[in-house]
Amino acid sequence: MRGVIERLSDEGLGVLRAGRREMLIPHTVPGDTVEVLRWRRKKRKPIATEFKVLEPSPIRTEPKCPYFGRCGGCLLQHLPYKEQLKFKAEKLSRYLGMEVEVLPSPVIYGHRNRIDVVISTSGVGFRRYGTWWEAVDIEECPVFGETSGKVLKALREFIEEEKPSLYDIRRNEGFLRYIVIREGKFTGDVMINLVTKEGNLPESFPDYFPFASSIYWSVNRTESDVSYGDVQRFWGEEFIRERLDDVVYLIHPNSFFQTNSYQAVNLVKKVAELVDGERVLDLYSGVGTFGVYLAKRGFKVEGIEINPFAVEMARKNTELNGVSAEFHVRSDRDVENLSEYDTVVVDPPRAGLHPKLVRKILKDEPERLIYVSCNPKTLSNNLSQLREKYRVEYAVGLDMFPHTPHVEAVVGLRKFDI
Template structure:
């Protein structure tokens, strides 16, 4: 283990990644977790580059008046590093970051930026993935098994009993599973992750991803004693750090959940694509629906569509949905069949390989990953000029980049921010673009 390096510095502002920015004595920029603008802090450097460093606050020497005590004092940096500020400050910072992203790309937003929140700061997440940590007991005879999250800025872990962001039933079930596994001859090294998900009614399902093919790790009788409607034990290739399904070893009950979004019922798998904060997502969908031209009955194209929660709720009858993930498309197709949407078409393909569907005759909805729109999609939109583009983004920086290119033929009609993930730096932003 290398020697730890500490530095004392003054923090200046919050930047796009969510860290606070300061300057080292040698002039390098420092991107710091756990600090607020104006604070004098001592940091532990976690990454060194020629022009910048990254670090974590170890001591606050001069506190900001905004600083509050994080609810998850030991683990907040792993899950929700903005627990150190009130929600009102978080809302301001998020609005400022949206404005800065667009200003840096030369885009003037027509209205003052507003970020919607329903005021729910905690217990909103319907999905959590836990890691595992093991340590020897006092007598060294066996390992104590604990739930854990990875420490931000290191490969270490922090032991947890849950997270305040999660639905209470998730934390409750996680402890039950941990306690059950403590009675088993299994170590943390043999386990990968525990994924737990709930619907809006609090019904929970779980998947335990393991690195060894452990036969009968949990019996059917034991599984039915847990506060869950269904579960799976999954062997996941230990060579991959991600929790991917290599082989489904055991299944107890169903692991498919059902939720209603704007009156439309969706089924989704425990490991499937689905929103983690449905009430705020419904607000965003309601706002987007106002910009769908239902009167003229234009067809709608939904790119990067996931399981179809946007297109199948607000997209109208004639909707084409394009998604790259085969599992999401399978769920989408099942939802289309269940909803009896004969004119809805599900396309399994990358959006940039489905350019023929962008004809210029439809309203186009895009909800891309953090990387934003593929350059080929932007080019095709500019070639065909559909009358309206409705662009929901989880990364205002790449959204601003794309909008700056689309402004060649489009103008911003509407924009709105959404706080899908309170106590974290993540921001969602909606832009409606109309052809000039």
Template sequence: MHSKGRINGLSDDGLGILETNGRPIYVPFAYPGDVVSVKKTRKRFGRILAVDFELLEPSPLRINPKCPHFGRCGGCIWQAMKYEHQLKLKAELFERITGTSAPIKGSPKIWKFRNVSNFIVTASGTGLKEYGNPLGVVNLSECPVFSNETPGYLRAFRNFLAETGLRPWNLKRKIGDVHYLQVREGKFTGEVMVNLIAHLEPFGDVIETFRDYFSSADSIYWSLKRDKRDDPRGEPKLVGGEPFIRERIADVLYLIHPNSFFQTNSYALKLLLKAVERFVEGERVLDLYSGVGTFGVYLAKKGFTVEGVEINPFAVEMANKNAKLNDANALFKVGKAEETPIRRYDTVIVDPPRKGLKETGKLLVTSKIQTIVYVSCNPKAFKLDYENYLRETYRVTEAVLIDMFPHTAHVEAVIKLERK
């Protein structure tokens, strides 16, 4: 299929849309105003996706990308767009999806902001997934959104792999020894954690060799992966250094563990926390889906009385450790959000998984809570929750967007809902 034309719009997930006589073609790495010639397409998730195209005339929104891997790597499809236009388009997409207009705050840093990277380890290279190709991997030499130290991390790992002879993962056949290398950085503490996700137990000299190659890291883990799913998860075993690294956001210290979920942009996280604090009413706060206590501990340090509920027992353990570390008046318990008794709280904070609130929405409606602060990186899930559960009882009174994910179409929203 050969098609030529001007990109006049964006899909909800940030792909350029080329209108044709038939169905639209979705063009990654293309922006409104670009003139493109599409040479090859494939059907993916019910859409026609361009997999080979030529840029004939650049949009005025374009700049030169900083990363040499731009155009293949799936991490940053908007990196060749001026940052002020990224913010404008994110706000427009959010309003188009949800019907809610909200101002947007940019990330204080748009380079070297990510505090974690999961490098997939395959026979065709070590790096990040190629956009639109489930079996394609970009063999990275650097990553300007993660760290100046990325080349060093990758060089050390490749030397370790060559010395030990461990087999990289084969994505097609689903066999191999090593699947992911995860590196976490405390941007405000300088602490580093290295975690190898492998399909075999650490053994003999291999552990010592791994430690030697990453001797500058503060924490070194080897995680045993017992399944063949393509994700950076395993059972972590500490093989060197400290069990945690720390990150400091504002005046709060957070402990980070391989199994912890923590917001990936340390610099914009402060803006997110302040937005949540500004929307909270009263003194007693229930933090549903509380995770490792990111919101709850911060609010407790600000003088609120906080209780948190989280289904993951390990996350609850980490949240209580974070509360104790910060001498914060917060208590976190294991439980399902949708089964949590709603007592005399002034505000409920919800930061649900990408699928949204679902049954928890019914619980909130039947409660007498006056204020809900809804935090979401998925505007479509918020829209469904609001339309299906919350609209009849609550109204949106304020919202703000925080750009936690520069160079992508994603954005974090903080939405204040008050009982009618």
């Protein structure tokens, strides 16, 4: 099968059409002429596993990362950044049924403040695209920046000298599984979290990372391929800090925090601009990213989050910044009296708002809703339900994830006047 890539799918894969049949081709751009040599089905869709670019598209650009095309991390480095923004704006506009601008990331390399690096018998790096068992060896990750090179160099020295066993995911054997690198882009703090299977970590491990502010050892006692575990021990600072505008946040290895600090500043500012009134409910409040920022601006904030550890961190962040805000452990299905709040901010996971919460919003009718979403599809589904009593006053996209097909959105809704 051969032909010209017509467009990109929502997942950032090139779409090749032959009659009524469509084939997905990774790492291609519209205008590429390609020939497919091998393919397989993934989620009932045919996807090329081996192909040739016979004639490159005029818009194709040279990727900055030497691992592009093998590493499964970035899918769009071969697409000029302005074309990435165009692709994301078109996708978001299609889902929302209105024209939506996507604001560019202030930094498009060195922007990520966290990467999860696989340590395995097949390599130290990221999963090879299309596989779950193989890793691509990397020396440095350009989307994280130079610190990744320092950490990985030190890790390899530790492995060479101490000779700990590396994990084999197929056999569930080996000791070292992941190293997670986090960096405060505005503070310079560096955190390293080594995730292992159960066993003994050589006492010398922290000596290899003198530049790190905080070093953790966590143990994953399951066979699940995840980059976190139970904290066994830490050296140095218990937390690192990141600053967004005038607010400082504490970050722990098991904390979720927006991965692009530079664009996260614009995200919290945008949410603050849309808040009306005095009383704010921050649903899915996490570590208080929005709630603490809004409290700093004088709003009376109450946060709801199902994860007890995240609530503990939100309370620490409240105290650190000298603001007044309340955070509670509660499910999104159990919120009450939404009408008491002037503005309700929701930032749900990719699955979107729970149906019970949507019904609660429509029943209680808070005046103002601000919906922050990382999934245009579930955002669209929720908005179609909320439009029963709400109108969209404002919508914008923010590119939190350069070189990937993902896009963040902020939507401001107001209750219909009756």
